[in-house]
Amino acid sequence: MALAQRLDLRQSQALVMTPQLQQAIKLLQLSNLELADYIEREIEQNPLLERDDGDGDVRIEGGIDADLDRDDTPQLSSDRQDTAVLAGGDTLPGEGDGPLDSDAGDSNLWSSNEYTGEGSGGESLNWKTSGGGGDFSDEEDLRDRTLASEKSLSEHLNEQVGADFAAPLDRAIASYMIGQLDDCGWLTTGCEAIAEALGCTLEQVEAVLDRLQRLDPPGIFARSLKECLALQLREKNRLDPAMQALLDNLELLAKRDLSALRRLCGVDNEDLGDMVTEIKALNPKPGERFEREAPPTLIPDVLMRPTADGGWEIELNSDTLPRVLVNRRYHAAISRSGLRREDKDYLSEQLQSANWLVKSLHQRATTIIKVSGEIVRQQDAFFRHGIGHLRPLVLRDIADAIGMHESTVSRVTANKYIASPRGVFELKFFFSAAISAMDGAASHSAESVRFRIKTLIDAEPADAVLSDDRIVEILQTGGVDIARRTVAKYRESMRIPSSVQRRREKSLGL
Numbered sequence: 001m002a003l004a005q006r007l008d009l010r011q012s013q014a015l016v017m018t019p020q021l022q023q024a025i026k027l028l029q030l031s032n033l034e035l036a037d038y039i040e041r042e043i044e045q046n047p048l049l050e051r052d053d054g055d056g057d058v059r060i061e062g063g064i065d066a067d068l069d070r071d072d073t074p075q076l077s078s079d080r081q082d083t084a085v086l087a088g089g090d091t092l093p094g095e096g097d098g099p100l101d102s103d104a105g106d107s108n109l110w111s112s113n114e115y116t117g118e119g120s121g122g123e124s125l126n127w128k129t130s131g132g133g134g135d136f137s138d139e140e141d142l143r144d145r146t147l148a149s150e151k152s153l154s155e156h157l158n159e160q161v162g163a164d165f166a167a168p169l170d171r172a173i174a175s176y177m178i179g180q181l182d183d184c185g186w187l188t189t190g191c192e193a194i195a196e197a198l199g200c201t202l203e204q205v206e207a208v209l210d211r212l213q214r215l216d217p218p219g220i221f222a223r224s225l226k227e228c229l230a231l232q233l234r235e236k237n238r239l240d241p242a243m244q245a246l247l248d249n250l251e252l253l254a255k256r257d258l259s260a261l262r263r264l265c266g267v268d269n270e271d272l273g274d275m276v277t278e279i280k281a282l283n284p285k286p287g288e289r290f291e292r293e294a295p296p297t298l299i300p301d302v303l304m305r306p307t308a309d310g311g312w313e314i315e316l317n318s319d320t321l322p323r324v325l326v327n328r329r330y331h332a333a334i335s336r337s338g339l340r341r342e343d344k345d346y347l348s349e350q351l352q353s354a355n356w357l358v359k360s361l362h363q364r365a366t367t368i369i370k371v372s373g374e375i376v377r378q379q380d381a382f383f384r385h386g387i388g389h390l391r392p393l394v395l396r397d398i399a400d401a402i403g404m405h406e407s408t409v410s411r412v413t414a415n416k417y418i419a420s421p422r423g424v425f426e427l428k429f430f431f432s433a434a435i436s437a438m439d440g441a442a443s444h445s446a447e448s449v450r451f452r453i454k455t456l457i458d459a460e461p462a463d464a465v466l467s468d469d470r471i472v473e474i475l476q477t478g479g480v481d482i483a484r485r486t487v488a489k490y491r492e493s494m495r496i497p498s499s500v501q502r503r504r505e506k507s508l509g510l
């Protein structure tokens with residue numbers, strides 16, 4: 001067969017991930033802290049972007065059937081635009097230009113930042129993109145929120161050393177050893193190494209250590225768990241031979257080998273139970289209460305509160321929404337000056353990037369509130385009655401209900417939190433596998449089944465500990481079709497010991 005060259009014209013379709021689309025997808029899955037860092041970097045790199053430090057929020061409200069052509073939308077200055085203008089003006093992208101999902105929603109959604117629909121059981125559900133303070137109000141809380149300065153562990157110990165140690169050499173050794181403590185209050189350096197570093201004898205270091213171990217808090221300067229617990233028991237005058245034998249065999253206590261412990265300690269069940277209770281009351285990390293950093297504040301992305309008509313009001317937390325502006329006045333002033341072609345191309349590119357970023361931020365906020373509203377609608381029973389009524393839910397259920405792709409819902413629910421009357425939850429929390437019901441008419445959430453298992457075990461008496469088979473029978477009586485291996489898996493995931501171990505512990509009153 002002869003080979004020959006020829007020209008062909010072919011037409012095909014392909015999905016191209018443009019840089020703008022990649023940016024929009026990236027913004028969607030960022031947490032509020034990651035988003036703030038990303039915006040800071042963009043503002044540093046783009047001269048046309050700036051942060052809006054205005055005092056108040058522009059609140060735009062209206063039903064989903066609001067007139068698209070009305071002219072009463074609040075307007076900002078014409079030389080700058082942000083997400084508030086995008087929410088009510090003609091600058092929004094069309095349905096086909098949405099950067100996140102081609103089926104992101106109806107065009108009516110863009111005309112308003114509030115949605116009023118029907119929730120579960122005919123209850124109202126309000127969506128708002130403008131949020132209030134941490135108390136779900138629109139008034140800013142101006143009270144100072146400061147933590148009282150606490151004394152550090154080294155300061156606390158140095159004060160005691162100054163009062164109890166008179167010899168300068170002993171003070172020097174004690175000060176050096178204070179510097180060798182970790183955050184738990186344990187001594188991390190051996191006495192031999194300390195003596196070699198300070199050029200003193202081992203006996204001097206051990207003598208100072210013995211005095212330091214009598215300081216407050218009890219258990220400080222311990223070199224092992226056994227020593228830490230022994231120091232605290234000595235402070236309480238409870239370090240008798242039986243307790244010392246228990247400390248010498250802590251690995252048996254970890255294995256719950258209570259019969260071996262009774263034999264080694266020479267005590268009966270009641271005494272062993274009292275000893276174990278005393279051990280559990282001790283603090284293995286005595287220095288932990290000092291130098292505690294303020295725990296990081298979890299700022300929810302979505303706020304939720306009940307309404308007077310028995311429904312739920314959903315709104316975005318304004319504290320997590322970056323207000324970014326495109327400075328068109330600066331762009332116009334620069335454009336009027338004589339610029340080279342390269343400069344004009346750069347300025348045009350930055351303007352396009354800034355406009356797309358603002359639109360992407362607005363669509364990110366709209367998508368979050370849309371997904372959150374549907375989650376609240378489908379998990380209405382959980383918010384009203386508790387975790388026992390958490391229904392099984394998968395990403396596809398939400399995606400089908402709001403007309404988005406599952407990957408979009410997955411990105412929206414990643415690292416996003418909602419503050420509800422029942423607490424702050426990650427949006428991922430509301431998705432759980434389904435366990436079939438006995439009658440086949442309904443299904444149960446895996447999380448609610450775990451809760452029921454834990455409730456049954458917590459309520460079991462010492463003389464009637466429930467086996468996994470018995471738990472299966474109780475759950476099946478309640479309409480949950482579950483296997484024994486599933487009960488065992490859920491019990492182990494909650495770190496609940498087996499029925500044999502629980503029977504031993506509860507017989508000792510532990």
